[in-house]
Amino acid sequence: MPSGEVHAWNILNRKPVIVRWDKGVITELTTTDKSPNQNKWIGPPLVDLQINGFAGVDFQQDKLSSEQLIHATSELENSGCNKFFFTLITSEWELMIKRLSKAKQLRDRNTKLQKNIVGWHIEGPFLSTENGYCGAHPSNLMLEPNEARLTKIREITGKDPVLLTMAPEIESGLAAFSKARELGFQVSIGHTNATENIIRRVTSGGQTGFTHLGNGCPTELRRDDNILWRALDNGSLTYSLIPDRWHVSPTLFRILHRLINNNSIYYTTDAMAAAGSAPGKYQFGHLELEVGTEKIVRLPGTSNLAGSALTPINCIHYASEMLRCDWQVIWKNYSTIPAKFMSLENSFEIGAPAEFVEIKTSPNNSIDTISIHSH
Template identity: 25%
Template sequence: MRLRAARALIAGAFVGPVVLEVDGGRIVRIRPATGEEDVDHDVVDGVLSAGMLDLQVNGSFGVDVAAADAEGWRTLLGGLAERGVTGVEPTVITAPLPDTVAALERIGRARDAFAGESVARVLGAHLEGPFLAPARKGAHRAEHMLAPEPAHLDTLLARPAAREALRTITLAPELPGAIEATRRLTGEGYVVAVGHSDATAAQVHAAGDAGATMTTHVFNAQRPLSPREPGVPGAVLTDDRFFVGTIIDGRHLDPSVVSLVLASAGRRTVGVTDAIVTAGTDAGEWLDFGGQPVANDPHGLGRRRDGTIAGAGIVLDEGVRRMIAAGLDPAAVLAACTENAARSLGRTDVGHIAEGATADLVQWDAAWHPSRVWIGGRALTPTAR
């Protein structure tokens, strides 16, 4: 396949016109376009980017990743792909440890079952809990939270299928045993993210010394930035070892705060949704999430019955539109959802328009809606949801 684009996001900037040559599901060559090429598809208006990667998705379209069956996974992964999300880290929130292990195993089975299909790729599981600070629990259930002591890590990683499915783990670095756990987990190849934490900046930097490289939803459910204590946000925004996960629904963070994150962290900014089961559903429709009911409010926020924010009720493409509509730089926003996300996982094969990368691509129209998506060079047509 040959694909020509007037503008394409490459290495954080819009360039073009370019021609992409795809063979065997991968981009094998990128070259300047002359306009005389014989191509299979021409992106004349809009922009071509790599497929987006959402590294924090608890669910969408009525599906909870912690309990999804085969039909649910197809609904979730297919729906995300239609919206331009071609890779996802299914995220499991705090639950009893045996339930968490079982959820990791199901995620691993889903990854294998849907590999090669034209749906979003499962990049590995993101475990958000139980190693969190009760003082910053957010919508998590404090009664199931644990300290990351060796015995609990042994239980979590004892079963090979769960161990192999896991990719990212959020923990609060101030908890007893957290620094030692961070060294162990990063030494075994996992990404450790600081989140749901009341840590001081010094404790966050200590986690960085131990190998932590990610932040879970900066500014949300963490010790805030203050004049004499930078807290979690101040630490990760100024420490180049950390990628900075940033919810871009425009509600968890005001777009001006997202702009500040981009200005501070630059290409360490990773745009995520923190989407839950309500993403892609109607406002006011009550669904179960983590053992408690949630519904979207009129602004697309998933809330518990008491009003507590439980997660975002949007898909990542809507977040892109909201940020661009608020005046943020489109190239920076898209890079946060593609290239930056991929680099935070150490991936060069997805999230990039680059020679050798998988041909997971999105054509964006002038209103920043995905008008065409390719998974491994195979086109699918997004449908209205």
């Protein structure tokens, strides 16, 4: 539909709004005194910066097809997310490069994939080898983030946005953060046991993220000095959280929201192939993981988590449930805030693309249906 209008409640400010668009662009967004249907809401689509796979499709494979990517993308849209970062985790470097190159080619050949895969997240192999801090990433495959490797990532991705998660304390780590910024990457600290001083040196160089705070560290930490305290003490980081109730407990989730400026928190599912699928066995890179009915993804025989089976809309549900607030309150943490962190277009304003979610709620304000409109 090249033009049209919607009268609904604005998710971001909870006020009645009339939205009109023409030729795929929002031309009017007017707050009105006239109340719309009580259960109809409109706002920006969800944005996920860390998708390792979805709906039975593992992105960490050598035979990924266009059909598989389109399937995963369509299922993400059905859950309210129409923009995401295709994420690769630690593997043999040559395999990672081949997988990134193939995914880039598949994306560039398909209009739908170009629209939905808006960037690339490289999480590994430039991470800590310390037990507990490497998480599900194989420590024997970690590498030094030298200039040649970083440049290779940029050669493959061209001008696309790239989020690079690294541990700054490893060999050449600090220099790598500086070089990554020169190459136009957005950098994020993760799977790390960096000291307070090293974290400060990284953040002094510019905007820095912290990948899935509360994950990528041992289950037991020193109470007086640990990576959580150091990350929180910095104050200038942008933190991602996985609101699945397992990576971060409900109590810690609430505490983090009290300690951190809300505009410095964004959500991610860290989804792998089991997300949006039935319980069972799923491949995740080198690993075969079994996901039970509770949808917790663990390394076999351990208590270590390995990605999540969380869907985007459940991410919103669990986050609001843990914070004991309405889902509208935290919508921006999974839409406009991650988009801003990566300088993506995802605004809900005049002149922006006419892409939005339309939500219908039940009388108790729970989400009944969600659909994405792209005009």
